[in-house]
Amino acid sequence: MTVFKKGVSRRNFVKNTSLAAGAAMIVPRHVLGRGYVAPSDTLNIAGIGAGGKGKDDLKHFAESPKVNIVALCDVDEKRAEESRKRFPKARFYKDFREMLAKEKNNIDACSVSTPDNVHAVASLAAMQLGKHVYCQKPLCHDIYEARLMAEAAKKYKVVTQMGNQGGSSDGVRQAKEMYDSGMIGQVHTVQVWTNRPIWPQGLPTPTGKFEVPKELDWNLWLGPAKYIDYNPAYHPWSWRGWNAFGTGALGDMACHMMDPVFRLLPIDFPTEVECSIPTSWMPNGDEAKYPEGFPAASQIHLKYPRKDGKGDIRVSWYDGGLLPPLPDELMPGEQFGGDDGGALFIGTKGKMIVDCYGERPRLLPSKLMAQTTLPPKTLPRVPEGHYLQWVNACMAGYGNGTTSSPFEYAGPFTESILIGNLAIRSWNLPNSKKVKDDDADYLGRIKLLWDAKNMRITNFDEANQFVKREYREGWKIS
Known part of the structure; x- marks a missing residue:
């Protein structure tokens, strides 16, 4: 790890x-x-x-x-x-x-x-x-x-x-032009990582009695979520880490970090998702679980069939400071991605890396950028x-x-991100069938099969409770 x-x-x-x-x-x-x-x-x-x-x-x-x-x-x-x-x-x-x-x-x-x-x-x-x-x-x-x-x-x-x-950035459009020109061949693996969360996660459910600030309407703040007492652990900053209100590190950063993946590659819905949780989430190796919140770090693997029928693409997500294996082409002292993380595209002819938001697309080893003629601009920019x-x-x-x-684009894209969260929350269920992870630093791995057409997990029915939540009266949607 x-x-x-x-x-x-x-x-x-x-x-x-x-x-x-x-x-x-x-x-x-x-x-x-x-x-x-x-x-x-x-x-x-x-x-x-x-x-x-x-x-x-x-x-x-x-x-x-x-x-x-x-x-x-x-x-x-x-x-x-x-x-x-x-x-x-x-x-x-x-x-x-x-x-x-x-x-x-x-x-x-x-x-x-x-x-x-x-x-x-x-x-x-x-x-x-x-x-x-x-x-x-x-x-x-x-x-x-x-x-x-x-x-x-x-x-x-x-x-x-x-x-x-x-x-809307120039970077992601340049990355698309580089990929479409065949520079790295057919991509089969993508690795995405972020330093999020930077707010507290992997904690017990907050307790204690607190007075609601006079300027805050707590009942309205809860929205569709079930009523609970006010706690400053939720508002205004740390709500992202609690599954009643937020969607964790994936919800915060995957919409930025994984966006180039969906814009470059011929994929839409995954068929499989795997989740592993590192032992560092559990203090002193304690396997007590905190089902109300997200873990301090997680590793997600998604399998996507290519829409052109040419095999599958594996997309891996690492958060909480975890990193995928460093590529051999990375030069000594060279930063792996940007300050907030990045995405590495591995193809049959080479590798390309982008920073957060699809910034700074570049081939690996980076010296290739000075030796390669970049393709012409074919995609409209958004000045x-x-x-x-x-x-x-x-x-x-x-x-x-x-x-x-x-x-129409953001919906399917967000769905893939939320499938990662579905796996995280399913990992915590008492009846989840975890298998031993290849990496001893992880507590175990859960694998779920996704039927995108019917929006259902087919091999672990309990996981389907996370596809659609219950809404409080007055907040239901249709």
Whole structure:
């Protein structure tokens, strides 16, 4: 078991163009004066989640002169303070259901940036009203929801985008051009790794009694999850590590790290998933399990049939600081991937590595990059960036504009990621049939067979409880 040094840095990889450049990309149809945009050319956006990442998302959308932030929603008034100051004319709500009911005639689109367990509930409610949706990654909390969201985007004819910004990067497009040109041959193995989680995971369920902060509506924060008492271990930071609210390291980073895998290779749904948990998760070798949360580290292996029928591709995921075997072509002292991790593509003719978000695609050994003529640019770039690409597509209308991660793409992609989490949670079940792992540093391995057409695990029925969760009354989706 190899471990690399953890870091908490996360580079702001995808940077939008300046306001002036953005304006040049989206000149209004009728200019009524310098800097003035006609009301008919305005995209009215409501923010569901105005603090944290939501605050950052809204700021990026507002860089377009076509955008008007008309409503804000957040269950925590303190977390929403900065956004409310930035957009003082926007009406504020705590419950997005109330906001959509009252503002449905005033808004064109919604930005959804909440804990993962609310993504699908909020996004579907907006799409059913015919509103365009930008939803932060991961697209949803459960596999069942991924299918629904992809179908809803098509049914309601709305413009959608998942917030995996690397999907609009130059790097992933260059990697695709390199792969399509045959530089590394036919890929049969991909290894992906990240230093996440950087928040606490692998812990017992929080206990204790705490007073709910006056600015927080705890019942609304819970959303579809079953009611539990407030605990600061969940809000505002560490919710990702608890399966009632988040989707762990996979949900946080696989939407960035594995995106190049799905854009480059002819795959859609896996047929098999394996999961191993390192002994380091269990203090002093104690095999007590903490089923409410995700482990401190995990190793996932997915088997994908190639859509062209030419065999299978094995995609492996390592989190918590674990690393795959270092490639022989890596030079002494050369960093394996970027600060947050990377992805290694192993083909019949060679190897290619990319950093987080598909950044810096390069052949291994890296000296080949200076000796090789790169293929010409054949894929369109996204100079306006991920956020304004969605804004422009909304203005163009469904079927006319283009986004990098529409839900029709993001749904199947997210489903694969969530199958990894299904395996992690199944590993914890009392009746799971674990076999001894080849690596003594791991506690055991579970293998599950996935029937994608019917959304079912076929060799361990208990695992199917994680395909679709139970929703609290008032939060059910359809």
